[in-house]
Amino acid sequence: MSDGEPSYIDYEVFLAPAFSAASFANTLVLATNNPSDTPLDLSTPLSRVLFDVQEIDTHIDSLTTKAALPLLEHTRDHAESSGRIRQEVEAQVASLTESYRTLQKEVIDRYEVAEQVRLTAERLCQTVKLGRAVARCLMLGRQLEVRMSELGGIGSAKKEDHRAMVRSADTLLSLRQIFAASGGGEEGEGLDRVSVINTLKNELANPGERSISSRAQQVVKEFSMSSLLTSSGQSSSSTYTQTEDTKSRTTSALLTLYLLSPTPPNTAIEDFQPTLLLNALQDYLQTALKSSLASLSRSLSTLPTLDRTLLEVSARCQNIVALEALLESTKSPAHPLLEAPPVMEGQHLERKAPVNFLRPILQALDTSSLPSYFWRSLASSLSPRVQEIMHRGGVSARTLRSNKEKVKDAVRECVNRGSQLPTGPMNRGKTVMAGNWEREAAVMVGSIMGALGR
DSSP: OOTTSOOSSOHHHHHSTTOOHHHHHHHHHHHHSOTTOSSOOOHHHHHHHHHHHHHHHHHHHHHHHHTHHHHHHHHHHHHHHHHHHHHHHHHHHHHHHHHHHHHIIIIIHHHHHHHHHHHHHHHHHHHHHHHHHHHHHHHHHHHHHHHHHTTOOTTOSSOOOTHHHHHHHHHHHHHHHHHHOOSTTSTTTTGGGOHHHHHHIIIIIHHHHHHHHHHHHHHHHTOOOOOSOOTTSOOOOOOHHHHHHHHHHHHHHHHHHHHHSOOOTTOBGGGOOOHHHHHHHHHHHHHHHHHHHHHHHHHHHSGGGHHHHHHHHHHHHHHHHHHHHHHHHOBOOOOTTSBOOOOOTTOOOOOOSOSBSHHHHHHHHTOSOHHHHHHHHHHHHHHHHHHHHHHHOHHHHHHHHHTHHHHHHHHHHHHHHHTBOOOSTTTTTOBSSTTOOHHHHHHHHHHHHHHHOO
């Protein structure tokens, strides 16, 4: 409404932000009625509101009539402006649409093709990597067959080549290393899904490892360098060639058992326990102890056979002395599956791994030397056998008691003789820890004399 036209309508009331239609209607009803009247007269306030609405409608018609031309011009100008804006927007949209089509053709379509190429190349790389691993395994498998055939020996026309055991063990370790590297990105990933590799593992690698281990264990079991007794019971000396061949064969067997011993993942050198090697050595000692105990028990009941039996026991202990010397001179080889201890710059770390094969077996048996372990173990097992003979009584017990001084001297001589290195071209005149076997001799004598009494 223009300022020049008077109006009785109070526009400020209706334009106020806090305007409430219910409050306005209530005020209007109360202004035109007495609150105590019953019923209330609503026609007067309603006529007032309708009159105000009609007044405003008339005022709107008057304004639109007077300003029709400016309104039409404004509407026309607004429509023209909207048309121009729409045309500009449509042009921009068309340009964007064309740019998107170009982008899709130049980038998105090419990206999809490139992604397919990338995926194909990646899978080809995986196939090539797997193929190389398979090829290497097959090459190692063929190498293992050749090296196992080089062993020769029993059932073969070729002469035995004991060094082929170590070469075969190296090949088996290489195969074991590939099979163990089965993690993501490692060389052996996915090999377990290749049929030819499973065949190689089940029909060549595993049986070959068992065969080589059994062959090496048999060599250790048959180790003998003592020449105290021959098949005829006479003393004899081994030739240099025989001695060296026995040492060389046994060294190859020891190295083979060390390399083929199970290696748990992430095992450090200083924590490695060559279980196959230790078991073979312990079996060798136990066999010598059982044989010596059985023969001594029989001979103490029949004294005429005691001298020969003590000679046999001395021969077994001499073999143990020779084995100890061989273990001490055999250094532990590099093992590809063991982790070397980290060495910091400027820091010296002592190597805790065994420098030879003697240390781990001494630690496993908790002894200072193998001959000492042999005599003390034999003495502890022999004492109950002597007591059993004495409890049975009879001629055997009386003969043993009457000849106890002779038996005492013979046993002491047996310990001293058995604690020497076997005589031969390499060891003639040498002894191991000479003069330090009195305790072992006393223990052996005590195990017999204790049951005989004074």
